[in-house]
Amino acid sequence: MQRDLPALAGSQFDLLVIGGGIVGACVARDAALRGLRVALVERGDFAGGISWNSLKIVHGGLRSLQVLDIAQARHFVRERRAWLTIAPHLVEPLSFAVPTRGFGRESAMLMRAGLALNDLVSANRNEGVVASRRLPAGRALARDELRTLAPGVFDRYTGGALFHDAQLYSAERLVIALIEDAVRAGAIVANYSEAIGAVNEDGRLTGAVVRDALGRESGERFDVRARMIVNAAGAGAARVADMLTGREGVASSMKGIALNLMLAGDERVQTAFALTSNDEGRLRRLFVVPWRGRTLVGTAHYPCEQMPASSAELEPYVERFVREVAAAWPTRALSRESILLVHAGMQPLPHGAPGAKTHGPPEHTIIDHANNGTPQLLTATGPKLTTSRAIAEELVDLVSARSGRTTRPCETATKPLASTPPGDVAIAVARALAADRAGMPDDVVTHLVRSYGAGYDALLAMVREQPELGARIEEGSPVVAAQLAYALDNEMAMTPDDLIERRTELGPTARATHRSREAVRAATDAPEHKR
Ligand SMILES: Cc1cc2nc3c(=O)[nH]c(=O)nc-3n(C[C@H](O)[C@H](O)[C@H](O)COP(=O)(O)OP(=O)(O)OC[C@H]3O[C@@H](n4cnc5c(N)ncnc54)[C@H](O)[C@@H]3O)c2cc1C
Known part of the structure; x- marks a missing residue:
């Protein structure tokens, strides 16, 4: 795929996608596969925003099950299965140990009920998935087995449960593969191209002014014209929505920051596992995930008005999280110096914050700006990487209906990426x-x-x-x-x-x-x- 700005400037598109993270990439692929003429602009590089920062877990809805939100859990199971089906080279099974002890929230009895419910809700989790990517049923773990899987972590526990979820091999390569598919289906895409203004004709939004941020032409502006625009600008979505509607506050900005820490890998640890931590009086579960010879710990959520502009501004959040992990996992002897990399990205309000959802993963919202007099614009806010394909499907359904074009049905839950190897x-x-x-x-x-x-x-x-x-x-x-x-x-x-x-x-x-x-x-x- 090549960066071809004249092709962007010289055509009339059915859909302009603003943002080349996982959501924009999914929207562009879906729309192009349905036969729409698609443009995508990304102000930096593809996958350079929040999508770069994930814990790489393709969630199967375990947290939804904890609060008995069965519909949401089934949605996550469906989306996890879709990723295992369409991108089996980039998504793989991940086992998770959860320790048990005593009575109450951490008891073996409750965990057994959780295992049974999870198996029931995810009964069709492997439909259409190749053999090497199928997820086994969960099972109870004896004390010794738990200690072998995660040595030195759970000495005070009497047993546990082993669940199965999925994990990305590489979030960046997944975004690139999705964008390549969109291009193969006819989309015109460009990185380092920022949407900086609205193009309006006869009082209607008909496109966006785009600035080329590179090289000799840097600063050069051109118009990209489209019947519909999907704003998938991640943390920048609120600003883009205001800019394109000419109004203020039409999409709420994200008010939370999420963090992961990357540590050196520990070859003895054979599974991901959960830790119970205490964030200034609030108990929460953190996940410790082996990934590519490293260990990821996350995800912490803190209230935050806007993304820290420098590492110095980010540092207080990092130090707070390091303290929290060090207390929850004393045998790892964690210090600030042992952190190899920090992931940080804006997210919707963290759970438990005033005005936020009280349970489960944050929900996504699609804002239909028909309600603000701009029916040509849709904004996606607060998605998970796991559910980005489904959000894209919803968005492209709306785009197809509104653009007046007859389109093919959505295929993205089952059609493998073009790069998926044939067979297993x-x-x-x-x-x-x-x-x-x-x-x-x-x-x-x-x-x-x-x-x-x-x-x-x-x-x-x-x-x-x-x-x-x-x-x-x-x-x-x-x-x-x-x-x-x-x-x-x-x-x-x-x-x-x-x-x-x-x-x-x-x-x-x-x-x-x-x-x-x-x-x-x-x-x-x-x-x-x-x-
Ligand atoms: C620490 C952390 C851990 C996480 N872990 C997980 C996990 O394990 N599993 C999971 O499912 N989810 C996880 N998430 C959530 C998930 O990563 C995000 O929800 C998802 O990546 C958001 O994708 P996006 O495309 O909406 O945003 P982004 O990836 O940020 O993409 C938006 C893009 O829009 C571009 N843009 C902005 N303004 C403009 C403009 N004016 N013109 C052109 N382009 C513009 C940006 O440069 C950016 O690249 C995690 C998030 C964080 C922060």
Whole structure:
């Protein structure tokens, strides 16, 4: 996919999507697959906003079950199944240990009831899912088993339960794969293109003024015209809604910040697990999740008026969360220095805050601006990554109805991404390992199939032609130089950060050193990539 601003400026679209996070990507894919003519603009890089910061859990509604919200739990089960079906190379099963003891909220009896209810509500969780991505039924854990799965964490507990959920291999690669699908279906997309104003004709919203934020043309403005606009600008959605409607306060801004901490991995820990923590008198569950050789801990939610503008402003939130985790998990001996990376992003009001929902995951809202006299605009606020596909389906249903175009039905819950390998992804990995692989080691081959799916063949061909592209960039990471060249040629990577943070996992796994910067410089300096 290529960044083609003249194509954006010179066409009339059915739909303009503002924002290239997971929600915008899902909307663009869905609408383009239904036959709509779609444009998408992203002011930074794709997946560079809140979507970069997730705990990578594709939730199956366990928290909804805790408060017996069965309808919401079933919605999460459906969406988890959709991701396991359409992107099995990028989404995989994740087991979760929850400890039990005594009577009351933490009792084994209550947990057994939870396991039974979860199995009942998620009875169809594996329909259409390939064998290696199916989720087993949950089960009770004996004390010794619990201690083996998470050594040193639950010594005071008498047993536990093992649940199964799903986890993203890479949030960034999922967003890129969705956007590539949209482009394949005809969408025109551009990163580093910010919507900065409304285009109005005869009192109607007919598009957005867009600013090119890059290079020689930086600051150049052009209009993108569309019958309908979906505002999927994440934390910027309230501002974009005000800008496009010409009114103030038509969408409420997010008033909470969410945080995860990334720590060094612990090979002994074989499962994700829950900790009970105390945030200034309020008990809550935190999740400790093994991911790509690292450990993620999250998610903390704190009231916050706007995203801290610097790491110094973010620091008090980080320190508060580090204190909370250190108290909840004393055997890990956590300090500020042991944090490799912090995820932070704006979210709707945290649970328990005045005016917020009292239970379960925050709910999303679709604001139909027909109510403010702008029927051409829809705004999505407060979605979860897990439910972004469903939100997109709802949005595109509205867009189709309002644009007056006859469209094909929504297919996104079952139609695999174009990059999904045919058959079972586990077999695709095994085949790639058994075939000629240009000397690349097991972990690199596995990583490339997981990251690119059917696109692995293109990277393999590059390494065959130029064996030095098969070299690891960082010790302990399976990322190879071919990925940089591939991203520059095919994935609209425009800056060094795009390559390190969002086309490869050098940044997201906190493994980027000066070697990554040097490899990026070598790739961008290559004559064929000189911009
Ligand atoms: C710490 C943390 C952990 C989380 N963990 C999970 C989890 O485990 N599971 C889960 O399901 N969810 C999780 N979430 C929630 C989930 O990550 C978000 O809800 C989701 O990523 C939001 O996606 P989005 O597309 O709405 O927003 P974003 O990813 O922020 O995308 C919006 C995009 O719009 C762009 N934009 C803004 N203004 C403009 C403009 N004027 N013109 C053009 N572009 C613009 C931004 O640059 C941005 O890229 C977590 C969130 C946080 C913060």
